[in-house]
Amino acid sequence: TQLLEQSPQFLSIQEGENLTVYCNSSSVFSSLQWYRQEPGEGPVLLVTVVTGGEVKKLKRLTFQFGDARKDSSLHITAAQPGDTGLYLCAGAGRLQGAQKLVFGQGTRLTINP
Amino acid sequence: NAGVTQTPKFQVLKTGQSMTLQCAQDMNHEYMSWYRQDPGMGLRLIHYSVGAGITDQGEVPNGYNVSRSTTEDFPLRLLSAAPSQTSVYFCASSYSRWAYGYTFGSGTRLTVV
Numbered sequence: 001t002q003l004l005e006q007s008p009q010f011l012s013i014q015e016g017e018n019l020t021v022y023c024n025s026s027s028v029f030s031s032l033q034w035y036r037q038e039p040g041e042g043p044v045l046l047v048t049v050v051t052g053g054e055v056k057k058l059k060r061l062t063f064q065f066g067d068a069r070k071d072s073s074l075h076i077t078a079a080q081p082g083d084t085g086l087y088l089c090a091g092a093g094r095l096q097g098a099q100k101l102v103f104g105q106g107t108r109l110t111i112n113p
Numbered sequence: 114n115a116g117v118t119q120t121p122k123f124q125v126l127k128t129g130q131s132m133t134l135q136c137a138q139d140m141n142h143e144y145m146s147w148y149r150q151d152p153g154m155g156l157r158l159i160h161y162s163v164g165a166g167i168t169d170q171g172e173v174p175n176g177y178n179v180s181r182s183t184t185e186d187f188p189l190r191l192l193s194a195a196p197s198q199t200s201v202y203f204c205a206s207s208y209s210r211w212a213y214g215y216t217f218g219s220g221t222r223l224t225v226v
Contacts, residue, residue: 009153033214042117042203042217043156088155092211101211103148105155 003027004091006104014112016078021107023072023089030093032065032072037086037106079111115139119204119218126194126225134189134221136204142216144207145187146171147179149200150220156203162187163210194225 007022023032031050035043047056049065049072056063060083062075072091076083089104120135138145146161158171162181176198178190187206191198201222205215 030211035214035217040219042205042219043215044217045214048214090156099211101158103156105153 003095003100003102004089004104006087006089006107008107009105010108010110012110012112013079015080019076019079019109021074021076021087021109023074023091023104025070025091027091027095028069028093029091030069031091032069033090033092034063034072034074035088035090037088038084043086043088079109081111081113084109084111117204117206117216117218119202119221121221122219123222124224126191126223128194128196128225130194132191132194134191134202134204134223136187136189136218137185138187138204138206138216139185140206140216141184142206142208143184144210145181146205146215147177147187147189148203148205149173150203151200159189159202161210191223194223196225199223199225 005024033048034046036046037043047063052069053067054065060077064073087107092101117138143164147159148156150156157173159173159177160171160179162168165181165184168179168181181187201220203220204218207213207215
């Protein structure tokens with residue numbers, strides 16, 4: 001059972017469009033991280049959110065942590081080909097009786113020129 | 114800074130062979146961990162360490178050993194390789210296990226035939 005569900009798993013859009021990727025769980029997290037991974041490389045941290053309702057912006061990327069700290073979203077405005085990659089969310093919290101950091105299965109994003 | 118360095122980048126093993134995947138970090142991070150990444154399954158924790166001399170199991174530890182004799186190094190040993198261990202392996206480090214994001218290495222792609 002996946003503790004963190006990401007959707008969609010695959011997304012292919014045209015350059016200039018907007019998109020949102022979701023990371024959902026029935027569990028409460030103390031913090032949530034977003035990473036981007038390019039082919040042949042390891043994930044690179046984009047942002048960490050720790051407060052319910054928190055919104056962080058990184059240029060054209062907007063990250064939001066849900067009020068109940070069970071979900072998060074990543075919104076990209078005017079997507080560019082350089083945004084192409086695998087986006088991973090990871091949540092830290094007390095899960096299944098133990099403190100854990102769990103990763104979602106990822107959203108593979110392709111931005112077409 | 115080099116960050117997290119993993120070697121080798123690629124490796125092919127025969128079933129039953131053993132090998133060690135190397136991981137070194139130069140950021141003086143106390144926390145280090147090993148993950149494997151398989152299609153559709155996200156990143157799964159194999160073993161982790163919260164400091165030199167301290168290691169513990171993650172969610173998929175069978176068939177792997179680790180040790181942490183120094184803060185900088187955290188090698189992963191495959192005792193007797195099996196085809197099910199074909200995967201991409203990532204080493205990650207952080208100031209702490211929960212509150213900060215992770216710095217990942219560039220990965221080792223392992224094929225067991």
